[in-house]
Amino acid sequence: MVLDMPDVLIADDSEFMRNLLREILEEDHNIVGEVENGVEAVETYKEENPDLVMMDIVMPIRDGIEATDEIKTDNPDANVIMCTSVGQEEKMKEAVKAGADGYITKPFQKPSVMEAIEDVVPS
Amino acid sequence: MRVDIKSLGTFNQLAHEGAEQATRSMSQMTGIGAKVDVTKITLVGREDIGEQLIGDDYVGVRFDFEGELTGETVLVFDRAGSETIIESLVPGGAADEAMAQSSVEEIGNIMMSGFIDGWADYLEATIEHSPPEYVEGNATDMVPLVEDGSDRDQVFLFKSEIEWVGESVSFYIYMLPEYGSMTDLMTRHADTESDAIPIDKLEVFNEMTKDGTQRAADNVEMMTGIETEAEVSRISFAPIEDVPKQIGSDTYVGTVVEFTGVPSGFLLVLFDEESAVHVAEGMMPVEMESSGLTDQHKAAIEELGNIMTSGFVDGWANVLQTSVDHTPPRLVHDMGQSIMDPLAAQVGQHQEHAFIIDSKMRTDDIEFGAEIHALPNEKELREALDELLVERADQTEADVEQIF
Numbered sequence A: 001m002v003l004d005m006p007d008v009l010i011a012d013d014s015e016f017m018r019n020l021l022r023e024i025l026e027e028d029h030n031i032v033g034e035v036e037n038g039v040e041a042v043e044t045y046k047e048e049n050p051d052l053v054m055m056d057i058v059m060p061i062r063d064g065i066e067a068t069d070e071i072k073t074d075n076p077d078a079n080v081i082m083c084t085s086v087g088q089e090e091k092m093k094e095a096v097k098a099g100a101d102g103y104i105t106k107p108f109q110k111p112s113v114m115e116a117i118e119d120v121v122p123s
Numbered sequence B: 001m002r003v004d005i006k007s008l009g010t011f012n013q014l015a016h017e018g019a020e021q022a023t024r025s026m027s028q029m030t031g032i033g034a035k036v037d038v039t040k041i042t043l044v045g046r047e048d049i050g051e052q053l054i055g056d057d058y059v060g061v062r063f064d065f066e067g068e069l070t071g072e073t074v075l076v077f078d079r080a081g082s083e084t085i086i087e088s089l090v091p092g093g094a095a096d097e098a099m100a101q102s103s104v105e106e107i108g109n110i111m112m113s114g115f116i117d118g119w120a121d122y123l124e125a126t127i128e129h130s131p132p133e134y135v136e137g138n139a140t141d142m143v144p145l146v147e148d149g150s151d152r153d154q155v156f157l158f159k160s161e162i163e164w165v166g167e168s169v170s171f172y173i174y175m176l177p178e179y180g181s182m183t184d185l186m187t188r189h190a191d192t193e194s195d196a197i198p199i200d201k202l203e204v205f206n207e208m209t210k211d212g213t214q215r216a217a218d219n220v221e222m223m224t225g226i227e228t229e230a231e232v233s234r235i236s237f238a239p240i241e242d243v244p245k246q247i248g249s250d251t252y253v254g255t256v257v258e259f260t261g262v263p264s265g266f267l268l269v270l271f272d273e274e275s276a277v278h279v280a281e282g283m284m285p286v287e288m289e290s291s292g293l294t295d296q297h298k299a300a301i302e303e304l305g306n307i308m309t310s311g312f313v314d315g316w317a318n319v320l321q322t323s324v325d326h327t328p329p330r331l332v333h334d335m336g337q338s339i340m341d342p343l344a345a346q347v348g349q350h351q352e353h354a355f356i357i358d359s360k361m362r363t364d365d366i367e368f369g370a371e372i373h374a375l376p377n378e379k380e381l382r383e384a385l386d387e388l389l390v391e392r393a394d395q396t397e398a399d400v401e402q403i404f
Helices: A015-025 A038-048 A064-074 A089-098 A110-120 B005-030 B079-089 B097-123 B179-189 B199-224 B240-247 B273-283 B295-320 B336-347 B378-387
Strands: A007-011 A030-035 A052-055 A080-084 A102-105 B002-004 B034-045 B058-067 B071-078 B127-129 B133-137 B154-164 B170-177 B196-198 B229-239 B251-260 B265-272 B330-335 B353-362 B370-376
Touching: A007 A015, A007 A038, A015 A030, A015 A110, A015 B295, A030 A038, A038 A052, A038 A064, A052 A064, A064 A080, A064 A089, A080 A110, A089 B295, A102 A110, B002 B005, B002 B179, B005 B034, B005 B079, B005 B097, B005 B154, B005 B170, B005 B179, B005 B196, B005 B229, B005 B353, B034 B199, B034 B240, B058 B079, B058 B097, B071 B079, B071 B097, B079 B097, B097 B127, B097 B133, B097 B170, B154 B179, B170 B179, B196 B199, B196 B378, B199 B229, B199 B273, B199 B295, B199 B353, B199 B370, B199 B378, B229 B240, B240 B336, B240 B353, B251 B273, B251 B295, B251 B336, B265 B273, B265 B295, B265 B336, B273 B295, B295 B330, B295 B370, B295 B378, B330 B336, B336 B370, B353 B378, B370 B378
Parallel strands: A007 A030, A007 A052, A052 A080, A080 A102
Antiparallel strands: B002 B196, B034 B154, B034 B229, B058 B071, B058 B127, B058 B133, B071 B170, B154 B170, B229 B353, B251 B265, B251 B330, B265 B370, B353 B370
16 A cells, blocks of 8 residues: 555445446555445445545445435545446436535546546645 | 327227238238237337348338328238248249239238228228339338428337247338328327327437437447447337337347336346447456356446446436436346346336337447337326427536536
8 A cells, every 4th residue: 555645435336347447546546445335335434534435326225425425424524526327417416415526427538537536636 | 299198009909900910811821820929109210110121131012001091001021931921822933023023912912901901990981002012122122211291200100020920930011101190190089188198299209319329329439449329219109018029039138227217117228149248348458268258248238238328318317307316237138028028017017008218229340239228107208208398308418517
């Protein structure tokens, strides 16, 4: 683990997408956890207190907007970027209301991910 | 202009019974057993009418008809099937070109007269039809673009698929009423406004679906590097029990999600097995050693299905200014009919007929086939159409930067 790199938690029910995000991020970030649903995302956030959460929306057990809401209620300074296939305006507004700091729609490429992270967690 | 579900069901039943009458006539003349598999009413772009006939060689007969209902009908056999029919009528006739053509014309004439007469009897009116015109070739030769004097891109198509018993041979009956003639008929026969569908909005919804398919195709292209285009998009109406048959018995790999909101229902993203392997490998950062479908391929397909689903339904939500939630994708790998069976059964608890939204995409680069099928709950689809503002129909995309 490199100490001056930001800690990132990846929450996505797709193993494929977790792998893809890890490959994009691991060069410049410490991946402190990879979880598959909103419940695990909240628990792992509380344990690891990462600098950033990359949060999917459509996940089993608990969705990413609810998880974001709980994380931001507990810690308004938490940084959460929604990383989702959902491109619906109403859903984006729900994400804003829950406290999300950024929103990336899948499919994405590395530059757009890095740009969104730079906006939320400047290096 | 609205049409009620009951009338649509009646028209579908009429076409189905007409196809059954035509099939009985053929069986009586040839001794060949056959049954009508599926009859559906489809709202489809003119250029896509004969899409199922692309690539093969067909023969058939075409008629114009006019009266209470005006339009065109075509009976289509694949060439090998037609030769079997000719041989059963006139042994040795298939080798004689003139005899073969005459045989097809005559059997077509008898079959289709029964088909058209059924409509006339129901409508208690006369429908005249032209003498049979022999046609051969592929899609556009058999089912040419309908010229009905209107500038509409979409037309109503009644299509029955008939299977020979014990054979993997099918033939088809297409009926293409002129748009104005069909909508007049629908309006005259609407017996209630309570469950009526606005026809014009159904067309707009079909266009939105085409946009959604193109977005899904763009997503495939972005994730795999495979240049992909939306090909066909249509809305069909059929009895719920016939819905699974439409997906057929080929094996597919893909995803199923349930979506909730207005509208609600099920959405399937399906790839044939070979395409699934191609597409999944296009998504992998490293080349795969296995030639078959591995767990890694399936994980990639699951995520692609998720992304394609969103691409498809997000436009509906944005135009309707609502949200359409969907469950995480469930991977499926089975015969198409087996995948659809339980979904149709669930939807069928509340309705006898269903609208089915079908889209296909293609690529020129490799052998590739992907299909999206949506099975919305009829009541919510009706609500969605009622709420649809036609002037917002192009507002399918949301601007993230404006919101964040």
